[in-house]
Amino acid sequence: MIYVHRLIARAAAAVLAVALPGVAIAADAAAGMQKAQVCIACHGPEGVSATPAIPSLAGQPAQFIATQLLMFREGKRKDPQMSPFAANLTNTDLNNIAAYFTAQKLTLPAVTADAAAAQTGANLARQLNCVQCHGPALLGQQHIPRLAGQQREYLRTQLRGFKASTRFDMDGQMTSAAQPLSDADIESLAAYLANLR
Ligand code: HEC
Ligand code: HEC
Secondary structure: OOHHHHHHHHHHHHHHHHOOOOOOOOOOOOHHHHHHHHHHHOOOHHHOOOOOOOOOOOOOOHHHHHHHHHHHHHOOOOOOOOOOHHHOHHHHHHHHHHHHOOOOOOOOOOOOOOHHHHHHHHHHHOOOOOOOOOOOOOOOOOOOOOOOOOOOHHHHHHHHHOOOOOOOOOOOOOHHHHHOOHHHHHHHHHHHHHHHO
């Protein structure tokens, strides 16, 4: 298992090296936008999803997007809808697409959800220190995703998946972080995060 993780880390590093500024091939957001036209059918215009089960990509850290696409392409992370769209992307495509979506703004409608659940979720997120990895405003950083404003149903499914060890996790950190969560905790966290503006 450790060996597999090391291999994945090495593959990710190879791709991500390309995304670093100053390295020969700079990410090209305009080329990424062309490649991203097939993605918006599911992920929404400019990567702002209107579908509960499908994540928004707008404003996600570029490194997170590129890493996840790599994991889908290599068959580590699997989803019947998503996997075919990653299968034929080159390393350059991954980085260009990431550069495009990271630059889009996650514009969201006004908060509608239930305030009590969101307040419980806010307290839990504080106690469990989700900001330690996901960043002070839960906007993500490097290979760690933005959670603020993400689709509620998607957040719920992923948290359940980490807890059950069915969602792929590159370094196991998130799987550990999800272990203490009850179903009720997951509901409140998803309500809080989805409504975070
Ligand atoms: C047919 C619908 C569909 C299309 C088209 C599609 N995706 Fe996805 N995508 C999904 C679904 C569903 C998921 C969530 C999978 C899961 O639950 O693990 C996903 C997940 C992702 C993720 C992980 C996001 C996260 O927050 O973990 C990225 C990145 C992504 N897609 C990028 C793309 C890109 C880039 C394209 C176009 C090249 C694309 N997708 C096309 C349905 C689609
Ligand atoms: C020790 C670091 C760490 C902590 C603490 C942590 N996370 Fe994570 N989280 C990660 C990493 C790394 C990933 C990406 C995992 C991967 O796909 O390889 C992630 C992914 C996620 C995702 C998937 C989002 C998506 O777009 O696919 C959700 C949801 C999430 N975390 C919620 C939380 C919540 C809620 C907390 C607090 C209870 C939390 N995390 C605490 C590191 C952490």
